[in-house]
Amino acid sequence: MQKAQFGMIGLGTMGRNLVLNMADHGFVVCGYDRNIDQQKRLLEEGKDKPVQATATMQQFVNSLETPRRIMMLVPAGKIVDAVIDEIKPFLQAGDILIDGGNSHYTDTDKRIARLESTGIHFTGMGVSGGEDGARFGPSMMPGGNADGYIELKPILEKIAAQTDEGACVAFIGNGSAGHYTKMVHNGIEYAIMQLISEVYALLKNAAGCNNDELHKIFTEWNNGALQSFLVEITAKIFLQPDNVDASKRLIDAILDRAAQKGTGLWTSVSALELHVPSAAIDEAVAARDLSSYKKEREIIDSYTSETTAINTTDKKQLILNLHDALYFGMAVSYIQGLHLLQTASDAYKYEINIAEVVRIWKGGCIIRSLMLNDIRKAYVSNSSLKNLLLDKDFYNLLEQKRNALVNSLKTGMDNKIAMPVLSSSLNYFDMFSTGRLGSNLIQAQRDFFGAHTYERIDKEGNFHTDWN
Template sequence: MKEFDFGMVGLGVMGRNLLLNMADHGFSVAGLDLDPEKAASLEKEASEEHTIKGTTSAQEFVSLLQKPRAIMLLVPAGKPVDAVINSLLPYLEEGDIVVDGGNSYFPDTNRRVEELDAKGIHFFGMGISGGEKGARFGPSMMPGGNESAYERLRPIFEAIAAKVNGEPCVTYLGSGSAGNYVKMVHNGIEYAIMELIAEMYDLLKRGYGVSDAKIQQLFEDWNNSELASFLLEITADILKKEDEVTGKGLLLNYISDTAKAKGTGKWTSQNAMDIQAPVPAIDAAVQMRDISKYKEERVKAAKSLTWEAPAEDTDVDTLAATLKDAFYFSMINIYAQGMAQLTIASKEYNYGLNLEEVAKIWRGGCIIRAACLEDFRKAYQKDQHLPNLLLDETLGASLVATQTAARNAVKMTVDKGIPASVLMSAVAYFDSYRSEILPTNLIQAQRDFFGAHKYERTDKEGIFHTEWNS
């Protein structure tokens, strides 16, 4: 029987589409799923040119693969991943490779790397971004694990990845859980940009009464500028979709405002605090999703905690121009926070991340792909040790030029009583980062006053304590 190039466990939409993508590029692939219908439908979807085999037997599945075997898991994060690994282990051999393609929490990946390394098996954590369409026609992929073992995977992954200027949106990122960590931060950035877009929409719609059609046109125009990004593109499309149930107006206006989340944004914020990497815009985006869940309380509060916004005549074109620059300013600050977290984490966990490569593979295929990522790639190309994108001369100048608009946009949200946590956090982060002096000297004095925690002085070396009451 023919030996297959690659195996996939989990034949849901993502797993099936990735296998079909591989088959399109001439690779023979096998799929394993406990659901007989999914295993059978995989073969039915294959064209005559494809070499695809579906099965429900782990033993048969492993026996189909050429050695060293390359197997990807696309199952829910957590216990299901461990369960699948344990079901495969009796049939695996030294040198085989197992790739977790889900959004696993990076400490779990570290544990699995150690456990399987003891058995001579290579374990990779690989973030995949781009959704079902990306999986079928070209995702962005973020693998981390053993560098030499990656060579077995590289030809397949480079073939199926999205391409930008002929360059595949996949690269070896680093050891251990580097891939899962980068995807986690990718998702944190995604949370913040989604919330930023929502804040702009809210300010335009509720704050200034701009019509849905005009907002749609603005977002479409923005997406044809330096703000071009996948998230703006789909937002413009969302604002076109009519409601088929009622036949009256946009579907968006009938969707609940209680947002859901799968946890990767929360993980980004939690770990950022662990390693002391400030990401206030991402934190704010996570918190806004949490606030949205308290719908009943918000309805009550809206009746009593009132605010009458001052009336004003506003030219929509002038408003749009201000918000466009404010969006750019905030977006760059969001990416800067996420990339700074990756820089700090790379040192903390010995990942050896190359931030130019990260920016490069995010330019296509992934959910946070945007025109500005090419600017980030150039910034890291100039200085591979750049600690923060705000320190890049070109990007810094663009932020200085757009900061007035961002500040004015914050004033607008305050005047209108529109919540804009990410917008405000972006401005506060910028002002904090550019402040040579912060008022944290007072915090140090307070800590010493009530807890004798001591402090350092600006005029001499040493650690000091004062009897503040004497």
């Protein structure tokens, strides 16, 4: 057989779709999976394409041209290490081994260090876009070292999503930069999904919109400034009939208990460790946790009197307000995520180009949106931008939408509709745009009970007062 140009370990939906994507672009690809049925499925779906499959790991490695380019798409954790242990004896210096799953960035750092003496290039690569993205063009975030990426670039650029600014893939940075960036991507994703659910709750329960109206509203929004993958699929969800009772819509039959796999939590933990405020992401994680207490929520709900919708007589105005409120919240989600990414890049010496990250998020990935064009312009014009709110034009854009968010929040509070991410977005914006906060009182308290000292506004140094 002709030597394959790329190898894939793990032939589940994502792995198999990436193999077929590569084959569509003319690359010879070999797949390996311990599950023989997965091997057969790949060969069946890839018939008439340059696709191969092997029965053993050694045969798999021998089927690849050198330097070998191999991606693992297996569950994060111990399985990744087990695969590395199995394949390592068959590899040589210069080969590239990619972890394409959602591994924690600290695990990626350990694996890079472990393989460093072998000369094998270990690449932690975030992949976003879901099943369709893998098949027809994902956004990919590879990190590790630049030498390893040189061998991968011709293939990855061909299979990536394409936008007006090129392929949605780039070398992200050193070490675990790729997996860290994907983690932040997922944190932003958590926040935006929660924002959309809060807006949905207001439209449904305060404005009284039915599913057809909701479909129309989100479709119109997706044709304007809110154009994004998540708004697009939200519009489609409202039309999906129930597969049990076709006279109803599926959305009304789905239990209101949101699950999670942990990447949002990882983002919040890292942000806390680096002292970067990421309240939108934190609140989104907490909201999923709170939603899981379904039985308790129903018991407490029975204690309260039924709420009557108020302050929604101007339905059209509420919809306009919610449009701008959602834009505001989405922007804050990006702002917080990118601030964290820049801070982590400095702390961990990733050397991430934020403008490039925004560019490759413009297509293929779950958080792609029209808004990213303006965000990218801000970072291109000022590569040292630490926080997007420091860009005066972007700040002014959000300032113009602030009242719409405030009015939306008032409606939500009047109708007892929880809006954790919308409200935290306003607090974040207001605190960041306030030159003098009430935090001086906290420092006085700390010095009072613990002699932690404080700084003064009129002279340099640290001071302590005998408050008693």
